[in-house]
Amino acid sequence: MTHIYNFSAGPAVLPKEVLAQAAAEMLDWHGSGMSVMEMSHRGPEFISIYKAAERDLRELLAVPDNYKILFMQGGGLSQNALIPLNLLGHKPDGATIDFIHTGSWSAKSIKEAGKYAKVNTAASSETALPPQAEWRLTPGAAYLHMCTNETIGGVEYQPDFNDPRLKDVTLVADMSSHILSRQIDVSKYGVIFAGAQKNIGPAGVTIVIIRDDLLGKALPICPSAFDFKLVADNDSMYNTPPTYGIYIAGLVFQWLKQQGGVAEMERRAEAKAKLLYDALDASDFYDTRVAPANRSRMNVPFYLKDESRNEAFLAGAKARGLLQLKGHKSVGGMRASIYNAMPIEGVQALVTYLNEFAANAVK
Amino acid sequence: MTHIYNFSAGPAVLPKEVLAQAAAEMLDWHGSGMSVMEMSHRGPEFISIYKAAERDLRELLAVPDNYKILFMQGGGLSQNALIPLNLLGHKPDGATIDFIHTGSWSAKSIKEAGKYAKVNTAASSETALPPQAEWRLTPGAAYLHMCTNETIGGVEYQPDFNDPRLKDVTLVADMSSHILSRQIDVSKYGVIFAGAQKNIGPAGVTIVIIRDDLLGKALPICPSAFDFKLVADNDSMYNTPPTYGIYIAGLVFQWLKQQGGVAEMERRAEAKAKLLYDALDASDFYDTRVAPANRSRMNVPFYLKDESRNEAFLAGAKARGLLQLKGHKSVGGMRASIYNAMPIEGVQALVTYLNEFAANAVK
Numbered sequence: 001m002t003h004i005y006n007f008s009a010g011p012a013v014l015p016k017e018v019l020a021q022a023a024a025e026m027l028d029w030h031g032s033g034m035s036v037m038e039m040s041h042r043g044p045e046f047i048s049i050y051k052a053a054e055r056d057l058r059e060l061l062a063v064p065d066n067y068k069i070l071f072m073q074g075g076g077l078s079q080n081a082l083i084p085l086n087l088l089g090h091k092p093d094g095a096t097i098d099f100i101h102t103g104s105w106s107a108k109s110i111k112e113a114g115k116y117a118k119v120n121t122a123a124s125s126e127t128a129l130p131p132q133a134e135w136r137l138t139p140g141a142a143y144l145h146m147c148t149n150e151t152i153g154g155v156e157y158q159p160d161f162n163d164p165r166l167k168d169v170t171l172v173a174d175m176s177s178h179i180l181s182r183q184i185d186v187s188k189y190g191v192i193f194a195g196a197q198k199n200i201g202p203a204g205v206t207i208v209i210i211r212d213d214l215l216g217k218a219l220p221i222c223p224s225a226f227d228f229k230l231v232a233d234n235d236s237m238y239n240t241p242p243t244y245g246i247y248i249a250g251l252v253f254q255w256l257k258q259q260g261g262v263a264e265m266e267r268r269a270e271a272k273a274k275l276l277y278d279a280l281d282a283s284d285f286y287d288t289r290v291a292p293a294n295r296s297r298m299n300v301p302f303y304l305k306d307e308s309r310n311e312a313f314l315a316g317a318k319a320r321g322l323l324q325l326k327g328h329k330s331v332g333g334m335r336a337s338i339y340n341a342m343p344i345e346g347v348q349a350l351v352t353y354l355n356e357f358a359a360n361a362v363k
Numbered sequence: 364m365t366h367i368y369n370f371s372a373g374p375a376v377l378p379k380e381v382l383a384q385a386a387a388e389m390l391d392w393h394g395s396g397m398s399v400m401e402m403s404h405r406g407p408e409f410i411s412i413y414k415a416a417e418r419d420l421r422e423l424l425a426v427p428d429n430y431k432i433l434f435m436q437g438g439g440l441s442q443n444a445l446i447p448l449n450l451l452g453h454k455p456d457g458a459t460i461d462f463i464h465t466g467s468w469s470a471k472s473i474k475e476a477g478k479y480a481k482v483n484t485a486a487s488s489e490t491a492l493p494p495q496a497e498w499r500l501t502p503g504a505a506y507l508h509m510c511t512n513e514t515i516g517g518v519e520y521q522p523d524f525n526d527p528r529l530k531d532v533t534l535v536a537d538m539s540s541h542i543l544s545r546q547i548d549v550s551k552y553g554v555i556f557a558g559a560q561k562n563i564g565p566a567g568v569t570i571v572i573i574r575d576d577l578l579g580k581a582l583p584i585c586p587s588a589f590d591f592k593l594v595a596d597n598d599s600m601y602n603t604p605p606t607y608g609i610y611i612a613g614l615v616f617q618w619l620k621q622q623g624g625v626a627e628m629e630r631r632a633e634a635k636a637k638l639l640y641d642a643l644d645a646s647d648f649y650d651t652r653v654a655p656a657n658r659s660r661m662n663v664p665f666y667l668k669d670e671s672r673n674e675a676f677l678a679g680a681k682a683r684g685l686l687q688l689k690g691h692k693s694v695g696g697m698r699a700s701i702y703n704a705m706p707i708e709g710v711q712a713l714v715t716y717l718n719e720f721a722a723n724a725v726k
Contacts, residue, residue, distance in 0.1 A: 004396035004397065006397055008401070008402070010603065011400060011402055011403060011404060011606055012401060013401050014400055014401055016390065019390050019400070020389075020390065022389055023386045023387075024386075026385055027382050027386060033366060034367065035377065037374060037377055037382070037565040037566075037611065038369055038371070038374055038375060039371070039374055040371040040372070040687055043687065073441070073605075074436050074588055074589070074602075075436065075602040075603050076602075077587070077588045077601075078436070078589065080587070081586030081588065085586070112586070112587055115583060197606075202400040202607045203400075203404065203604065203607070204436055204567045204568075204604075204605030204607070204608055205567075221479070221584050223441055223445065223448070223475070224440070224443070224444065225437055225440045226437070238440075239437075239438040239439075239440035239441065240440075240558065240560055241567075242436075242565070242566055242567030242608070243560075243565065244566070244567070244607070245605070245607070321396065323396075324403055324406065
């Protein structure tokens with residue numbers, strides 16, 4: 001096997017232990033004679049897998065009892081439509097949704113929600129989190145949507161929603177790219193959603209965590225397969241769920257618990273991010289664009305000051321097995337995604353390369 | 364490993380060779396150092412997997428060049444909404460959709476479509492295909508929807524759309540549970556869709572085959588992630604696709620080609636179905652309810668005439684490793700799903716058991 005470190009923004013690196021277990025169980029899960037892929041979603045084997053995954057995620061994030069956890073299909077992107085389709089049914093015509101715009105993903109959410117309601121961008125910045133005191137909130141808004149970690153631009157919230165104006169606001173958070181990497185107070189949110197393919201498992205699974213009282217408010221035009229209440233009432237089996245992806249997510253949840261849970265992931269994320277940002281800050285050769293207080297610990301975009309060296313940088317990285325470092329095409333430059341499953345050794349290898357490439361270029 | 368035959372209606376049995384290859388490649392696909400689950404969907408490795416899957420499916424079904432193949436999320440159930448959301452945009456208010464009702468799945472499609480348009484049930488029967496001459500079609504209907512194999516009730520079309528009234532009608536076919544088991548003339552359809560978890564691969568992948576001229580007709584309320592034109596224009600990567608499921612589907616497509624393609628699957632399906640129906644017909648102990656000409660070759664529902672023996676029948680089957688034979692709760696009885704990956708030896712084992720159970724019960 002080629003030894004590599006995979007810095008992809010998603011689908012992304014998974015724990016080797018999880019992949020090894022999945023390989024070992026592929027043809028025969030626990031003596032059943034079946035692959036998990038072959039199991040009826042209604043059978044006792046898969047039901048046990050599903051229940052364990054749900055229970056472990058609930059434990060990892062300390063999800064209160066009055067929240068449902070849904071395992072859906074469609075990806076984070078689909079939620080940009082499915083959230084308004086599911087939350088606006090109880091509002092009279094003319095509902096407004098507030099948004100905080102912090103980068104590409106919140107921008108997409110704003111555009112899509114505009115199909116279903118009036119939208120108000122309450123604050124906007126792609127390089128720093130707009131101060132909460134400056135958010136121009138709409139009285140009576142249906143909800144306030146934020147992307148708490150912008151995968152492309154690299155702006156991350158340090159959650160602190162003590163603004164008294166937010167006391168009665170329903171917060172909807174897209175946590176796709178940093179869920180399970182920091183402790184959160186779920187009770188401050190109405191809905192949390194996340195595509196799995198960063199910190200949870202394979203692409204094709206979407207997690208929705210929703211407070212009970214927000215169920216049953218779908219617009220009549222919401223497709224039944226994506227109606228949160230129908231999904232919740234049927235334990236995510238209103239339609240056939242993405243069974244194998246849920247199984248892999250469940251193995252990741254077990255791995256997280258074995259590693260020490262979200263508190264330990266948070267500690268590691270801070271250590272990994274500090275190592276990388278310190279190296280970037282210490283060099284005149286590289287540049288970052290996000291305000292230090294709002295730098296993502298998961299997705300680290302950076303730029304070579306001399307961008308003519310970009311191709312040489314990427315080729316040298318690839319030769320060392322440091323893969324997928326090219327930045328998103330919409331912003332250019334480089335990006336290192338360092339999710340839970342990225343060991344600190346991978347970040348150390350990247351830092352070593354950053355320093356050597358800079359030193360060699362200066363010669 | 365327990366030796367079993369898995370008669371689940373879906374998720375369902377997969378070829379052992381496919382599972383073995385997936386296990387062997389789990390931690391390192393082709394020397395890349397990555398699992399397929401860890402690959403960026405934009406990277407050259409996954410793009411090559413995607414293109415091969417698309418090409419092989421196109422070859423297997425002889426899909427003409429003026430049709431796009433989409434790999435989506437959401438399951439067949441979601442298409443009950445996504446088809447009208449994608450096809451009605453060019454119709455003035457008051458569009459009507461015609462349906463042929465042949466069982467549970469077409470019934471669900473009719474109900475869901477009613478959210479978006481007027482619906483007309485042009486013909487209805489759950490035990491036989493209504494004769495085409497008796498279909499009460501709506502002049503100027505947006506399209507005609509049919510479920511060409513009812514997974515629960517077991518009614519299957521023998522495609523023959525030579526009715527001259529259908530010449531200018533856009534046919535939409537839900538082929539979820541018999542796609543790739545018979546040769547079809549794709550050019551007779553406007554849209555073909557199928558959830559993967561019967562004859563294609565794992566749950567969480569949905570195939571849509573759509574004629575070019577039907578793209579770009581979405582209603583404004585159609586979620587972008589499920590807009591067929593956006594999906595088609597972005598090679599199924601408008602949002603992150605279910606990459607691992609597509610990889611498994613691709614392995615199944617390769618297996619199908621190695622086995623002799625769809626013509627060979629059709630031959631095997633006929634042989635397997637004949638073996639099973641002949642045994643049921645020859646016994647006074649069992650009953651079937653679908654007209655012989657419309658019996659599904661994939662999903663074989665049957666009943667013990669003495670239903671008090673149902674539990675004993677299922678327990679005895681399980682003891683022999685014949686799993687998942689219980690019928691759908693909405694219709695009761697038994698059901699044997701015998702998809703492409705079910706070897707004839709599994710059907711032979713079932714027939715042996717059917718005869719022995721009947722003989723022992725009569726004693």
